[in-house]
Amino acid sequence: LSQDQSKHARRLLKSMHPAKIASLLERLPREQRVAALHQIDARTEPKVLAQLSPALRTQLTWDLDADSDSSRDTGSDPDAGSGEEPETQLNLVLDALDQGKLKRIAKLFRKLHPARIAGLLESLPATERARVWDMVESERSAKVLRHLHEEVRRRLAAEMDLEHLVEAARGLEPDDLVDLIQDLPTATGRQILDAMDQRERERLQSMLSYPEDTAGGLMNMDQVAVRGNIGVGTLLRYLRLREELPPNTDKLFVIDRRHQYQGILRTERLLTARPEQSIAELMETDFEPVPADQSSDAVAQRFEEEDLSSAPVIDADGRLLGRITIDDVVDVIREQGARALTGMTGLDEETDMFAPVLASSRRRAVWLGINLITAFLAAWVIGLFEGTLEQVVALAVLMPIVASMGGIAGSQTLTLVIRGLATGQLGRSNTRILLLKEMGIGLLNGLLWALVVAALAILWFGNWTIGAIIAVAILLNLLCAALSGVAIPLLMSRLGIDPALAGSVVLTTVTDIVGFFAFLGLATLILL
């Protein structure tokens, strides 16, 4: 059992029963024993240690500590890792992986916030990620799972055995568990559900019935609901009995006998109230609850506009179902931002930086294929003017400039319109005003850059006619870019296509085609 074979040893140890590992350890020399223990994952370790003789256990724990601490001399101090620098932590993890001293990672992880651990896991390629994942203690693995991106979470969960998965699932909040189940294969999801007790299962199933991108999919069922007819003193006694309130409880919800939503009661208000006041007196009835079928984007916008920390969710009959908290809304907002960035390159679902090469290639190939179609369309337009190009080769040199300027100007307008649509600030009634403004900008910038490009073209090729032609073509293309920049996203959103996803491809196709056609067409008319 040498250091080099640690990978093999690890696989072997994983398949063994804790008692068997323990007896194996007892038979190994002291040094190899430590090396072997490094390879045992955090979930099995306590069980193995329990099987050892007390003397050996003490000695081994001591050796392991000394071994981890020795890293202090080599400059990669695990304590330093708990500081501010994710870069240092990542280095530490990679070093520990190289040297096979996985217990150092476990030691580091014990000091880190689950979100930070999740970040570190996402910074690693698949094989390393699986090894490091084993070093996460089982009681924390649920919290780490919750902070992972969808794709990474799905991949790690798929590798876990069911027993550990269920154990982790129990540690998740219901809304996160629902997300996880939705990400997993149906069979695995059902197995997790079956392992829950009946009340929990029913709760989860009712939450699973709402689509992920609605208020129902975002909500949690940990709200504190109270009846309006009790007094503050009684309520406070009840809360004291509960001992703990769920995180982000800034409001309690007031309901009536039939579980109908009545209003909210802010905890701030409760702290400053006199014990003899009644809940009905303190509650706010004008707080609009969120309907369970509202889209999560609309929920996010409301939270943002009204600075909410939590809001009640009701069903169609006005019954209180659960609550949405700001932490889940923050995730929605973050995802919207990420979608804006990645949507334009067709990377929408690639949330795992180290997804397997083949999976990534396939996903990106689709987008490249779509782009190829548009590129061939542009090439076809150029092909129409082969005769002209043969005679005036300068046109071939200059034509990409016309297309490129149109593409950039169009993207500027497109971005503005997509944002206006997303925030709901652009509607039928002010589209015309925006179009006029954008055409105005297109005209001004068109004139400016037409003159500049024409001057440069004349300097380069010494041909005034080509200068004039390229000037007109650029002006035309920039006007057309403004028009398409407004029209394309509006048309797409009316057809139910997300313009943030495909708007950019369609737009550049249009500006390429118009650019080449205007430039080469004019040249054919005038020069030949």
Next chain:
Amino acid sequence: LSQDQSKHARRLLKSMHPAKIASLLERLPREQRVAALHQIDARTEPKVLAQLSPALRTQLTWDLDADSDSSRDTGSDPDAGSGEEPETQLNLVLDALDQGKLKRIAKLFRKLHPARIAGLLESLPATERARVWDMVESERSAKVLRHLHEEVRRRLAAEMDLEHLVEAARGLEPDDLVDLIQDLPTATGRQILDAMDQRERERLQSMLSYPEDTAGGLMNMDQVAVRGNIGVGTLLRYLRLREELPPNTDKLFVIDRRHQYQGILRTERLLTARPEQSIAELMETDFEPVPADQSSDAVAQRFEEEDLSSAPVIDADGRLLGRITIDDVVDVIREQGARALTGMTGLDEETDMFAPVLASSRRRAVWLGINLITAFLAAWVIGLFEGTLEQVVALAVLMPIVASMGGIAGSQTLTLVIRGLATGQLGRSNTRILLLKEMGIGLLNGLLWALVVAALAILWFGNWTIGAIIAVAILLNLLCAALSGVAIPLLMSRLGIDPALAGSVVLTTVTDIVGFFAFLGLATLILL
């Protein structure tokens, strides 16, 4: 005074003293009186009404109500506007503007959340925006200002007279007021500060000393700080005396005699505590405070990772300065998302959809100019091969395809790397692994699309050599795209340039140049 001249009348009325308007109104016939009142802004109206004789006042208010309600018959019911549809509300505002019945807008606004009003204002071009802005009641204008985007806010504030601006400023929370002052011309900002009382002014000035994008710039000073040596009963009595707690108070902060931060006390914990317990017993001392000079991006990441609602801010000496609340962090996250979308088109600062044409044109012209330089670089590369193009014109037709495929593939890698850098998941230690993965994807997709494009080119031009040349050029360009997609953003961020802003331009310049050079260069070597 006719309906058509309402614009003129409005300007005239604005410059008049309320008493003068009142006496003018008394001399007008009943119908014109209503029309005139429609043009008076929400801030002046109560003053004018106060000057009128009681009989006339009652009659006029009645007429105005009837007039607003008559809209119900024409189908544009102001009550409907308070519902869910921003589109309907916008229509209503535009209709009311058309008909000069501005009081309808005031009536609608009274029912809307300030954030919604802000959204409506942003949906309007400048002139209409100023007219509608006058219809916002002065006590609400502060809240509306707070919800506007920076650029729009600056523009509206610049048009307000100082008296109204100060009045609005008093209604803002300190952190929002600090943002506003930072947006305004220095002189105006100083005038607002001068109008505040001394304690408030000192507070604002200390907040203004922190840059906008740090924790100090985000924080508010409305925290509730308590000493650890008191009991829960005493604290609750103190809170009851205060009567109201600031919004988003999910934690109180514990400090010692010298105002040093000691720990946090969750209000949830306080609700469930027994009166005889002491604060020291209940507080959490392991909650890390935020240093005032931490970047707002880092603050946002921490809030998101740890699901915080608020956090204490301390100075370098560990003294409690203030607190950051989730609503401001949500704004930071939203801005990060917007930056990702608009940064790529150089629209970074264009937050006003209806910014004046000239201002917008100037801003966008810069980006077009940068793009022109890169376009000319590409054109220059093509120009090197004029001789080749003259002989084989098919090359001119196909060359944009090579460049375009490289640009798309490179953008995919670039997006991934930019996101990895933003989340801190990409560091020196895992760059090599990512590069290998991206090169692998480039190789796979390069081989796939090289074959497809070659096949199509051979079908089109019937020339096997051109097919082979374009295949090699595409494979080379996709490999180079993967390399640049990783290298360019890393290099930029090491040089302190935001890769989200300029990465895309630099990358497409590289893929254009490599694409054209590889394709035309190979063709020159082989075909000639």
